[in-house]
Amino acid sequence: xxxxxxxxxxxxxxxxxxxxxxxxxxxxxxxxxxxxxxxxxxxxxxxxxxxxxxxxxxxxxxxxxxxxxxxxxxxxxxxxxxxxxxxxxxxxxxxxxxxxxxxxxxxxxxxxx
Numbered sequence: 212x213x214x215x216x217x218x219x220x221x222x223x224x225x226x227x228x229x230x231x232x233x234x235x236x237x238x239x240x241x242x243x244x245x246x247x248x249x250x251x252x253x254x255x256x257x258x259x260x261x262x263x264x265x266x267x268x269x270x271x272x273x274x275x276x277x278x279x280x281x282x283x284x285x286x287x288x289x290x291x292x293x294x295x296x297x298x299x300x301x302x303x304x305x306x307x308x309x310x311x312x313x314x315x316x317x318x319x320x321x322x323x324x
Contacts, residue, residue: 262296
């Protein structure tokens with residue numbers, strides 16, 4: 212992994228939160244240094260990013276798939292398929308999701324290549 216686009220930071224966190232931070236680094240990609248041992252972790256594949264982001268933000272909002280589906284006026288099965296990356300999220304629905312989940316639409320859309 213190149214260091215292009217990476218920032219180095221040293222964090223002091225409670226021991227109880229270490230696994231959460233390590234899991235976040237694993238999902239986003241980067242390098243994790245533990246006792247001078249560097250572990251390079253590739254970024255999450257683009258094809259998984261949008262569904263995982265949707266699921267994480269939905270859970271953070273303490274919403275069920277059914278509640279989110281009602282809020283954006285789609286069947287619950289669509290939310291399930293969005294989260295499993297089996298159905299593309301239309302641009303208009305990305306805007307609605309962003310409004311409901313208090314985030315930005317780009318979390319639910321493919322990155323420009």
